[in-house]
Amino acid sequence: xxxxxxxxxxxxxxxxxxxxxxxxxxxxxxxxxxxxxxxxxxxxxxxxxxxxxxxxxxxxxxxxxxxxxxxxxxxxxxxxxxxxxxxxxxxxxxxxxxxxxxxxxxxxxxxxxxxxxxxxxxxxxxxxxxxxxxxxxxxxxxxxxxxxxxxxxxxxxxxxxxxxxxxxxxxxxxxxxxxxxxxxxxxxxxxxxxxxxxxxxxxxxxxxxxxxxxxxxxxxxxxxxxxxxxxxxxxxxxxxxxxxxxxxxxxxxxxxxxxxxxxxxxxxxxxxxxxxxxxxxxxxxxxxxxxxxxxxxxxxxxxxxxxxxxxxxxxxxxxxxxxxxxxxxxxxxxxxxxxxxxxxxxxxxxxxxxxxxxxxxxxxxxxxxxxxxxxxxxxxxxxxxxxxxxxxxxxxxxxxxxxxxxxxxxxxxxxxxxxxxxxxxxxxxxxxxxxxxxxxxxxxxxxxxxxxxxxxxxxxxxxxxxxxxxxxxxxxxxxx
Ligand SMILES: [Fe+2]
Ligand SMILES: [Fe+2]
Numbered sequence: 429x430x431x432x433x434x435x436x437x438x439x440x441x442x443x444x445x446x447x448x449x450x451x452x453x454x455x456x457x458x459x460x461x462x463x464x465x466x467x468x469x470x471x472x473x474x475x476x477x478x479x480x481x482x483x484x485x486x487x488x489x490x491x492x493x494x495x496x497x498x499x500x501x502x503x504x505x506x507x508x509x510x511x512x513x514x515x516x517x518x519x520x521x522x523x524x525x526x527x528x529x530x531x532x533x534x535x536x537x538x539x540x541x542x543x544x545x546x547x548x549x550x551x552x553x554x555x556x557x558x559x560x561x562x563x564x565x566x567x568x569x570x571x572x573x574x575x576x577x578x579x580x581x582x583x584x585x586x587x588x589x590x591x592x593x594x595x596x597x598x599x600x601x602x603x604x605x606x607x608x609x610x611x612x613x614x615x616x617x618x619x620x621x622x623x624x625x626x627x628x629x630x631x632x633x634x635x636x637x638x639x640x641x642x643x644x645x646x647x648x649x650x651x652x653x654x655x656x657x658x659x660x661x662x663x664x665x666x667x668x669x670x671x672x673x674x675x676x677x678x679x680x681x682x683x684x685x686x687x688x689x690x691x692x693x694x695x696x697x698x699x700x701x702x703x704x705x706x707x708x709x710x711x712x713x714x715x716x717x718x719x720x721x722x723x724x725x726x727x728x729x730x731x732x733x734x735x736x737x738x739x740x741x742x743x744x745x746x747x748x749x750x751x752x753x754x755x756x757x758x759x760x761x762x763x764x765x766x767x768x769x770x771x772x773x774x775x776x777x778x779x780x781x782x783x784x785x786x787x788x789x790x791x792x793x794x795x796x797x798x799x800x801x802x803x804x805x806x807x808x809x810x811x812x813x814x815x816x817x818x819x820x821x822x823x824x825x826x827x828x829x830x831x832x833x834x835x836x837x838x839x840x841x842x843x844x845x846x847x848x849x850x851x852x853x854x855x856x857x858x859x860x861x862x863x864x865x866x867x868x869x870x871x872x873x874x875x876x877x878x879x880x881x882x883x884x885x886x887x888x889x890x891x892x893x894x895x896x897x898x899x900x901x902x903x904x905x906x907x908x
Contacts, residue, residue: 452517454497455601466604467518470615474596477619478512482566483589485573487511488907490586491896495519495594495681503680506897508907514590518601521676529667531760531767532753539669543606547752551668552607554755556614557631558659559599560621562592564635565648567623572645575876577886581642583896583905584688588649591681598674606670633837634733641872642889643696643718647730650689650810655737657682658758658803665756690810691892697723697814698890701821710825716887718872720818720825725864726872727827728848731807732835738800740839741776747792757795758802774798777832778840782852784833804832835859880908 446453450468457464489508494515496505527539543551566589576582596618603611621628624636634652639645660682664675696718703717704710712719739746749755750769757763765772772791777784791798807829815826833846845859846852853859864872875888883902885891895901 452515453519455518455520455605457518460605463605466612467601470600470604470612473616473619474516474593474600475512477563478566478593481563481570481622482593483511483573483586484570485582486908487573487586490907491583491899491903491905492587492590493684493897495677511586511590514593516590516594516597518597519594519677520670520673523669523673527669527672529753530665531756531769532667532751533768534667534753535767537667537753539672540667541669543668547668547754548607550749550752550754551671552603552610552614554663554749555599555602555607555671556618558663559596559603559614559618560631561635561656562595562599563618564623564630564632565589565639565652566592567630568635568637568639568648569645572639572642575642575878576880577642577876577889578879578884578891579882579905580885580892580895580901580903581692581889582880584684584692585645586906588653588685588688591685594681595678598678602670602674632737634737637733640869641876642692643723643726643872644730646689646692646696647726648689649685650693651727651730651734651807652737653682653685653689654803654806655734657686658799658806659737661758662755662760662799665760667753690813692889693723693727693810694814694817695890695892696888697827698817698821699888701818701823702890704823705821713871716875718875718888720823720827722864722868722872724827725862725868727811728830728834729863731829733837735800735804735832736836736838738803738838739796741778741797741800742789742793743796744793746795747790750792750795758799776840779833779844779852784850784852800832804829830862835863880906 449458451457451464451471457467489510491506492509492514493504493506494509495503497503529535529537529539569585569589572585573582576585600615600618603615607614621630623630624638629636639648657679660675660679664672664679666672700712700717700720700723703712703715704720707715710719710721746755760767769791773788774791774794775786776789776794776797778787811827811829818826828848830848831846831850833841833844833850834848836842836846844852845854845856847858848862875886877886879886882904891901895903896905
């Protein structure tokens, strides 16, 4: 895998971002005074939200990456910044003047620069749902800095956090610029709903679960941020061009979040394997490591709640979004079919008479499953990488992805008890036994002792092979 943390030297055409403005942007915000004023009115509310619900550990400055251009390469700049002075802004990928709607009934029309009146409420809904997840994860992760296993890891957490904050900006810009008064109201609501709030929770279930410890953070960035990557991948295909261009740039930032998850779990597994070999036991709690069986339970949990984020296997809404050209498929333009899909069919799993069988349905209604299958295949690549660490250390046990029906609350498998190997059972306790127990979580939490000296690492995780942006691993990435 590429070292995503590094920013390559600039080459190719660049559209510079204007940092002289109060809100950095590459959308010529100063050319639209009304919009600029509206967003400048939202900015202090965002900062209040960041101060109240963003990272809770006080820091002086953090070595962070900031977007400076949206060209093909060289888009990022690294520097020490006090986090509340991070330059959150509005960055859209370059416009392609020839871009068309690439799927659905409007296929071949020029891509829309304005919201088509007939799709206004659907588009607003899609943007609000995406926008709601961005600040949610910052809220879920706000106390993790307190127990960071190193300054390197703390910096990565904060990088993810500031970029999720920027993703909120990305969606709020679209709401303000294209949806008038309703859009501005939705932008306010995005700061009022809060993760886990009893009266006003975040929209999607997985974004109301607390991220309790660093192993769940790494699993979250691996599995749940990856759901985000796939959702953005479908919106990047949208016929509504500003949404497509926004998501294209967000995906660039998202790559680092995947990197944090993949390598975070990998380093945890590496340490676990070392301790297992060294002490010739699976039970490495006493030696300061997280047993592989507990890592598997965390994986089971995060994978299954992330699978729920894709919605039901069949959905008439998703068919309508596709036919309207609002939300495409993963890698839409690289698919070899008519991109209209009116007559195509596919198979979806259903449980009948206690068995999982396939049912044939119109492909258009099964696009959630299509996306989820792409996602699941991608998830498997990281597991392979983690297992390579076990193999390298000479440990026989392996990690695996549980069956798609395991622990599901949404879709065909909800209401059934499916074990990680796909067996359907009546035994709910057998399913629960494959998830982290309160005791597991408490024991993991017990290992989460802060290591806040440069170059110091907690004993449950291996140090990374490289630092950020070619700096040494021992660099003081965060200053207090
Ligand atoms: Fe995001
Ligand atoms: Fe993310």
